[in-house]
Amino acid sequence: MRRSVYAVFMCLRPLLTWSALILSSTAHALDFAAAAYSAAHRGSAVLVMQGGQERYAAAQNGYDLKRPHLLASGSKSFGCALAVALQSDGKLQLDERxxxxxxxxxxxxxxxxxxxRQLLQFTTGLPGQVGPQAVRLQRDLYADALATPLRYPPGERYTYGNAHLAVFGALVQAKTGEDPAAYLQxxxxxxxxxxxxxxxxxxGHPNLAGSAFMTARDWGRYGQLFLQGGDWEGKAVLPREVLQACFQGSAALSAYGLTWWLNRPFEGTLDADDDVSMTIARAGSVAQQIAPGAPNAVVMAAGAFNQRLYLIPEQRLVVVRYGEGGPWSDNDFLKALLGP
Known part of the structure; x- marks a missing residue:
């Protein structure tokens, strides 16, 4: 019996090998297609990870993959990780006041x-933006945000910008006695x-809404942590059950979770004080979804000048894209990457 099974396996082995080669070849062709789209749109880097392993990585247009890149509003996604870690450590609850x-x-x-939770959903009623866009020009972003009056009743409207996470940064500091970026690190x-x-x-305050720098590989590892439900090398860095809250939209905007964009039909408001929201609003006004051609389970962190971190659970993919501005379509990029 063992010999017959072995004989069958040996007969099938060439077919299995060719199937693996075809799948690998197809994946690389799609990676190249997505990278070509990125490069043609002022891209700096593309990184594709599948199942926790690097499948494709390329610097573009003279960039160096080892060089940290500004994430811009892609930095916002750290807000949910901070909140989940704090709740796990018994320092706060998402629904506390x-x-x-x-x-x-x-x-x-x-x-x-x-x-x-409303701070991380951007539904506090605060105006999206407080002070100058450039954090270096801010006197004290946290104090200014805390002193800013609400523009809308809490929970009623989504407003995008730095104000909510500035208050959250002050909250983290008050809860831990630690700089929020240091606690995150x-x-x-x-x-x-x-x-x-x-x-x-x-x-001396970090702007949690937009001032982080990371290499593509480091941002990819962060995305992989989320894709793995908060586990890393057999240890729970973040609790899976709490982490799921990051990907739940609000009544004010269904397509935004806790500091992560969700590829779901738009329901609610979109009050854009930032060019990321404007780009996404334009896409939504046409298709009512960020990337209608991609699976609904896709989530992303998104920053100005088209910085992107995509999580694609069905394909076990984490994708980083860095860029320097210009036209961009999340739908076209993901279509090139995932195929028809």
Missing amino acids: VSATFPSWAGDPQRASVTV RRVLDPIGARATWTRDHA
Whole structure:
């Protein structure tokens, strides 16, 4: 019996080998097609990981893969990781009120009801942007955001920008006595062998909404942590059950979770104070979805000048794309990568 099974396997082996080669060849052709689209649209780097292994990596248009790149608003995705880590460490709950930590908010009838979850959904009612876009020009981003009046009732409207995560950064600092970027590095990034550096305001605060720099491979490792449900090399860096909250949209905007974009039909509001939201709003106004040709399970972190981190669970893919601006279509890029 063993000999007959072995004989059958030996007969099938060439077919299995050819099938693997065809699949590999197809994957590389798709990688090249996606990379070509990126390069033609002022791309700097493309990285494709599948099943935790690097499948394709290329620097483009004179860039160096070892050089950290500005993530711009792609930095926002760290907000949910920070919140999940803090909840796991018993330092906060997603649905606790921000006013429990900041008494100045408790005296305001509207701000008193704002929750941590709303900070990460961008539905607090704060105006999206506080102060200059460039963090180096900010005097004290956290203090300014805390002092900013709400524009809308909490939970009613989605507003994109730096204000919500500036308040969240102040909250992390108050809860831990630690710089939020340092807490993120120690608690989340060090365990996966990744590193982020940050531009800061005059008070020394990192802008969690847009000032992180990472290499493509390090950002890819961060994406892989999420794709693996918070596990890394057999250890739970972030609890899987809490991490799922990052990918749940709100009543104010179905296509935005907790600091991650979701490839779902748009329902709700889109108040854009940032060119990332404007790009996504234009796509949504035509297709009512970020990438209608891609699986609905796709999620992404997105930054100005077309920085992208895509998670594609069905194909076990993590994809990083760096760029320097110009026209961009998430749908066209993902179509090139995933095929028809």
